[in-house]
Amino acid sequence: MTWNRPSQDCPVEIALAAISGRWATLVLRDLMHGPRSFSQLREGLPSLSAKVLTERLDSLVAQGLVSCSRSPGFPVRTSYELTPAGMLLRPLLVQLYRTGEALLGELAQH
Amino acid sequence: MTWNRPSQDCPVEIALAAISGRWATLVLRDLMHGPRSFSQLREGLPSLSAKVLTERLDSLVAQGLVSCSRSPGFPVRTSYELTPAGMLLRPLLVQLYRTGEALLGELAQH
């Protein structure tokens, strides 16, 4: 099936939603390396504000790509982790990188 | 090399720029099938306004992914066509589709 407008049912849009938004691919890259706490993610991405990080994570959780667990006690510790669905994004991130490299090479010729 | 913030130098961001913006992947899909005039693109995507189509095309041309030629005479005819660089986006679109399908399958399980 094909579409003549952006639709949430189109697989392309589903995949796009997962990697959309500033910082999204960088957050995902970090999570590809294993579970991370909120602070760990912030340390790795110092210029990313708490608000935007929260937005990205909420979105990923809502899409079923990331899960979050909280340690009991105080202070709280969180652990964000890719779900099986989230791991399916790895080939897409790889392809984004490869395509970008190819474009840099091709465009450098002229 | 890796990055700790979104940078125009990162290959991932280069590739992302090419497919970013509403309707972008749909316009690219059309162009993957061959050269298209402005009107042909509008016919294929009836809900896309002339303004946004112009923005998408200008952006693709500016990135060196699409070229535009105008017929002499009147009325003018345009022909938008993927450049060699633009054709490099095909595997990325395929991967977006495949990943979306995989996500739909995985998320349907639960």
Add this chain to the structure above:
DNA sequence: CAGGATCCTAAAAGATACTG
């Protein structure tokens, strides 16, 4: 530690009407 609450600005998208 892990966010939530506000406020603000800028960019993106859409509607409508018009032009070379």
Add this chain to the structure above:
DNA sequence: CAGTATCTTTTAGGATCCTG
């Protein structure tokens, strides 16, 4: 035919300060 010009609305992103 192939756009441009305006205007309005929506959305995203960032800054700052506050809380369980």
